Structures are given as structure tokens and as C-alpha cells.
Amino acid sequence: MAASQRLSxxxxxxxxxxxxQDIELILETANNFKDVINRPIKKVPxxxxxxxxxxxxxxxxxTKLSFELAQKRLxxxxxxFAASSSSVSKGETxxxxxxxxxxxxxxxxxxxxxxxGAGVFLSKHINAQIVNAGDGAHEHPTQALLDAFSIxxxxxxxxxxxxxxxxxxxxxxxxxxNILCLQKLGAEVMVCGPTTLIPKYIHxxxxxxxxxxxxxxxxxxxxNMLRIQLERQDIKYFPSxxxxxxxxxxxxxxxxxxxxxxxxxxxxxxxxxxxxxxxxADSQQSIILDQVENGVAVRMAVLYLLASQKx
Ligand code: CP
Numbered sequence: 001m002a003a004s005q006r007l008s009x010x011x012x013x014x015x016x017x018x019x020x021q022d023i024e025l026i027l028e029t030a031n032n033f034k035d036v037i038n039r040p041i042k043k044v045p046x047x048x049x050x051x052x053x054x055x056x057x058x059x060x061x062x063t064k065l066s067f068e069l070a071q072k073r074l075x076x077x078x079x080x081f082a083a084s085s086s087s088v089s090k091g092e093t094x095x096x097x098x099x100x101x102x103x104x105x106x107x108x109x110x111x112x113x114x115x116x117g118a119g120v121f122l123s124k125h126i127n128a129q130i131v132n133a134g135d136g137a138h139e140h141p142t143q144a145l146l147d148a149f150s151i152x153x154x155x156x157x158x159x160x161x162x163x164x165x166x167x168x169x170x171x172x173x174x175x176x177x178n179i180l181c182l183q184k185l186g187a188e189v190m191v192c193g194p195t196t197l198i199p200k201y202i203h204x205x206x207x208x209x210x211x212x213x214x215x216x217x218x219x220x221x222x223x224n225m226l227r228i229q230l231e232r233q234d235i236k237y238f239p240s241x242x243x244x245x246x247x248x249x250x251x252x253x254x255x256x257x258x259x260x261x262x263x264x265x266x267x268x269x270x271x272x273x274x275x276x277x278x279x280x281a282d283s284q285q286s287i288i289l290d291q292v293e294n295g296v297a298v299r300m301a302v303l304y305l306l307a308s309q310k311x
């Protein structure tokens with residue numbers, strides 16, 4: 001596959017840096033790669049001779065596996081680095097760590113880090129392409145791209161669709177990236193949750209805010225249910241998980257009571273019984289596992305298009 005069009009950015013640090021054409025190009029390219037990964041021979045030689053380091057300073061299942069699979073399907077050489085089992089625990093800095101990895105001739109770094117802006121910081125200090133795999137509560141651009149891809153696949157279009165993002169928006173990198181991505185593609189976005197979990201600045205992003213879950217669900221075509229991120233909560237934002245679940249949890253009874261069949265999404269990992277019950281997560285209206293499947297194709301597209309910048 002030859003990339004005739006190019007992304008406007010050398011790195012993928014956030015959806016903020018992509019224009020609508022970039023996003024459409026990624027989704028279109030991902031569509032081609034989805035065909036590839038459904039073929040008996042799932043591998044293409046596009047990234048032969050490219051070496052990619054996946055460096056994860058935070059835990060991950062979906063993103064880490066998905067990037068690694070995407071890289072292997074594109075025939076890249078891959079090295080994996082988990083901070084917990086590295087010399088970071090002996091006090092080595094981020095730049096020293098990455099520079100040591102780069103001296104082994106790495107072309108691209110995929111990084112997850114707990115600090116917002118870690119990818120931007122790295123891109124200013126090292127001479128490799130950086131892909132942000134989630135930086136604190138800031139951005140998770142490939143999650144937003146795979147979410148947009150999954151909505152488009154299910155509904156035919158993103159433009160004109162109404163998407164509500166429910167839950168812990170305050171601590172969510174998925175929320176910000178989704179808002180920016182969906183708006184650039186012409187969707188209407190609402191956030192819904194308790195006042196304490198909706199950031200004060202949210203109005204500046206041009207989204208609707210609704211604190212009543214039923215009203216939000218009756219408005220939307222798609223509900224993206226966020227995980228409550230207890231690991232990022234240093235104070236209590238709601239009385240108990242039980243109470244949160246009663247106010248903002250999506251169960252089958254609520255889903256079946258709506259006038260139309262909405263699509264249910266979740267970035268994972270799911271807290272079953274908190275933001276979503278099992279019968280909703282595993283229902284016909286849930287596209288949670290489609291999101292995971294599409295993540296590989298979308299990440300193949302991102303890596304392929306970024307690597308084409310160098311040619
Ligand atoms: N959606 C997501 O980022 O999941 P992981 O934390 O498992 O990568």
C-alpha cells in the first residue's frame with residue numbers, strides 16, 4: 001500500500017494537532033487495513049526495516065497489545081518496555097530512558113505515561129517519531145480514532161450523529177480526545193455525569209452538558225460509557241460506587257426503555273456493575289469488542305501514515 005496523501009503532523013501527540021483531513025485519511029487507511037487483518041495472510045511488509053519501541057509507564061491491556069499486533073502485522077521490528085520492570089525504578093529519567101532505547105536505533109516510540117504532556121515533552125527532546133498511547137488525563141488519540149471508526153462502521157457516518165460521553169469526564173483522556181475527534185468529524189457531543197466529575201472548562205469545548213442520564217440517553221445515537229478512574233481520584237467525587245451506579249450506571253432496563261436503539265460503547269477496562277451492567281456490555285447494542293478489533297486496524301493506519309512521513 002502506498003500513501004499518496006500525508007498527515008500534517010510528524011507525531012501523533014493528540015487529536016488537537018490533527019485536522020479533519022488527517023482524521024479522514026487515518027479512518028480511510030484503517031478501512032483498508034481492516035480488510036488486510038481479516039485475510040488468511042494478515043501481514044504486509046509496509047514497515048519492514050522500521051523499529052518501534054513501545055514504552056509503557058502505566059498499565060495497559062488493549063492499547064499495548066493492539067499496538068504490538070499492529071506493528072507485527074506491518075512487519076515492523078518491535079521492542080517492548082515496561083517501566084515497572086526497568087531501570088526507571090532505580091531513578092533513571094524519562095529522557096535518559098528513551099535516549100538509551102533510541103541508541104539502539106529505534107525509529108518510532110509509542111508511549112503511555114501518567115503525566116499529561118509527556119509525549120509533547122519527549123518530542124521536543126528526542127529525534128524519533130512519537131505516538132501518544134495515553135498521557136495522564138490529557139489525550140488518548142488512537143482510542144478516539146478507533147471510536148470514530150467504530151461509529152462510522154456501525155452508523156455509516158459520524159457527521160450529524162449525537163454522541164454522549166457518560167461518567168468520569170474529569171479524569172478521562174478518552175473524553176477529551178473523543179470530543180475533539182467527533183467534533184472535527186461533524187458529530188454533536190454531550191457529556192453527562194455528576195457535577196463533580198464534569199470539568200469546569202467543558203463549556204469552552206462547545207459540548208452540551210447534561211446531569212440527568214435518562215435525558216442524555218434519550219437525546220443520543222451513541223452512548224460512550226467511561227470507566228470511573230479511582231486510581232486518579234485523590235478525593236471523593238461521589239458518595240459510593242453503588243450510588244454512582246444508581247444515578248449513572250447503564251442497565252438493560254434503561255436501555256430497553258429508550259425510544260430508539262442506541263449504540264453502547266466503552267473504552268475498557270469495564271467495571272461491570274458500576275458504569276455498565278453485564279447484560280448491556282454483552283448485548284446486541286454494545287460494540288465494545290468491535291472497538292477493540294478496530295483498534296488494530298486504526299493503529300496500523302496511524303503507524304503506516306507516520307512512517308510514510310519519512311520517505
Ligand atoms: N482503552 C484503553 O486504553 O485500555 P487499556 O488501558 O487496557 O490500554
